[in-house]
Amino acid sequence: MTLQDISDRIAKAEEAAGRAAGDTTLIAVSKVQPNERVAAVLEAGHRVFGENRVQEAAGKWPDFRERFDGIELHLIGPLQTNKARQAMELAQAIHTLDRPKLAKTIARLAQEMGQCPKLFVQVNTGEEEQKAGVLPAEADDFIASCRDMDLTLEGLMCIPPVEEEPSLHFALLAKIAERNGLKGLSMGMSGDFERAIALGATHVRVGSAIFGERTAG
Ligand SMILES: *Cc1c(COP(=O)(O)O)cnc(C)c1O
16 A cells, blocks of 8 residues: 555545545554655655654654654654653654543643643543553543643544454544544544544554554564
8 A cells, every 4th residue: 555545545435424525634653664664655745653652753753854844743652651751842742641640741741841742532442451541431530630730632542452343442432522522533543544534533543554564563
């Protein structure tokens, strides 16, 4: 698949869902991809990328930013509190706000730095023990507590369990977002982004379908 193929499929899915063209932001997930592949996608004109490790992002994106204007970086992997400052300096969006301690740290740093990336709360829709994210039953309270800290939330994010039909999880995420007045829905990856768009995704996170299989990570 090329970037153009994926963009075409997104446009078709938007149309099929009766949504406006361009409603969905494509986040090209570049984690552990060789720099030549990332550069090729930049050269094709794409500017929105996702990384799941702060360390890795800090290693490669400053150089790309020297070469290309207008890059928007989304952090989509788990964030340790002690890396929050670095993440907020590097990324324009963080998709993995998932616990009170992290929310407090981000709120404090946002005051101090006078800026804050767009924030998505990660919801563990499958209630998987090993997975990050707030439980669906705790989402409303967590969202309210973030707002009490003056954090502005963009929306919600989920990673459905691999062995389940993702649409059920996308629908659940959309429902939680709607009742909390949140517009952003970060959901859908290489194997299911069209289904996510049908259920209202505003951000799809697509890696291997654009860049090819990852050799690690
Ligand atoms: C790696 C990753 C993706 C992209 O996965 P693909 O299946 O390669 O499209 C999306 N979201 C998150 C959180 C990821 O870690």
